[in-house]
Amino acid sequence: MNCDEVIRELSNFIDGELDAATKHEIESHFVECHECKLVVDQTKMTIKVFCDCEPVELPGDLRNRLHEGLRRKLREATQ
Amino acid sequence: MPSPNILLSTPNPHKLPSTVAREDEHLLVAAAKKGDTAAFEELVSRYERKIFRLTMNITGNREDAEDAMQDAFLKSYAHLKNFQGDSRFYTWLVRIAANEALMRLRKRRPNQVSLDEPIKGEEEDLMPREIQDWGPGPDQRFAQTEMREILSSVIEQIEPEYRMVFVLRDIEELSTEDTASALGLSVPAVKSRLLRARLKLRQKLDRYFKQGGAN
Numbered sequence: 377m378n379c380d381e382v383i384r385e386l387s388n389f390i391d392g393e394l395d396a397a398t399k400h401e402i403e404s405h406f407v408e409c410h411e412c413k414l415v416v417d418q419t420k421m422t423i424k425v426f427c428d429c430e431p432v433e434l435p436g437d438l439r440n441r442l443h444e445g446l447r448r449k450l451r452e453a454t455q
Numbered sequence: 456m457p458s459p460n461i462l463l464s465t466p467n468p469h470k471l472p473s474t475v476a477r478e479d480e481h482l483l484v485a486a487a488k489k490g491d492t493a494a495f496e497e498l499v500s501r502y503e504r505k506i507f508r509l510t511m512n513i514t515g516n517r518e519d520a521e522d523a524m525q526d527a528f529l530k531s532y533a534h535l536k537n538f539q540g541d542s543r544f545y546t547w548l549v550r551i552a553a554n555e556a557l558m559r560l561r562k563r564r565p566n567q568v569s570l571d572e573p574i575k576g577e578e579e580d581l582m583p584r585e586i587q588d589w590g591p592g593p594d595q596r597f598a599q600t601e602m603r604e605i606l607s608s609v610i611e612q613i614e615p616e617y618r619m620v621f622v623l624r625d626i627e628e629l630s631t632e633d634t635a636s637a638l639g640l641s642v643p644a645v646k647s648r649l650l651r652a653r654l655k656l657r658q659k660l661d662r663y664f665k666q667g668g669a670n
């Protein structure tokens with residue numbers, strides 16, 4: 377496998393969707409190619425930082441607007 | 456309104472889902488279906504933070520994100536009888552919210568947002584250039600609020616067709632099949648866009664994470 381082929385399989389590699397032979401080929405490529413290894417590790421890190429970023433509490437005013445708006449519209453809808 | 460025929464999910468294998476349903480969720484959904492608005496409001500309270508993050512990530516605009524969130528909850532209540540319970544309630548809600556957010560994004564940028572396939576040939580060169588070492592724990596070098604700002608800034612910089620797929624797959628942890636069905640795309644198109652989205656975001660984060668980088 378060359379670098380381009382490795383990069384095309386990068387998502388499947390990260391998501392664990394490759395057969396054992398292809399996975400092994402990619403891992404062997406990493407032994408010789410530091411750049412592809414960096415791209416894979418950095419892409420994993422990219423996904424991780426987005427996943428680790430927990431949603432924040434809604435600001436109080438926004439939460440009030442949402443709930444009051446929903447209550448009002450649900451009341452209107454059921455009348 | 457997205458159709459409710461949600462395909463079987465395969466879990467995202469690179470980590471455990473952070474959105475495990477609480478056991479009483481189906482009870483709340485059943486009560487809400489019967490018109491119990493308090494039960495519905497409890498569901499809203501559980502998911503409002505995540506849904507707002509989703510609509511913010513897609514629209515990049517506070518006002519649109521707020522409207523999209525409110526309409527998503529209203530529509531989900533109005534269409535709750537169509538929810539079959541063969542998928543997670545959250546997955547179903549995410550589809551509705553993603554569509555509401557996308558509609559507003561399209562209104563703001565009418566000529567820019569197309570999810571139609573195909574968008575790119577397969578011949579393009581995907582190998583990033585000038586790959587630099589990020590060193591150990593680049594994510595540990597930033598305070599939480601600073602990291603949030605970085606992430607919302609980089610995600611807004613990539614095109615909506617890539618952003619949508621990344622948001623649903625990697626942030627909201629929908630399966631490839633659910634993402635495809637929510638966006639009306641084929642599974643290969645979702646995979647192809649997810650790969651490009653991940654590579655684009657990696658490239659955008661490079662300036663913050665490389666050693667001695669911006670900060």
Ligand SMILES: [Zn+2]
Nearest residue numbers: 378379409412
């Ligand atoms: Zn390589």
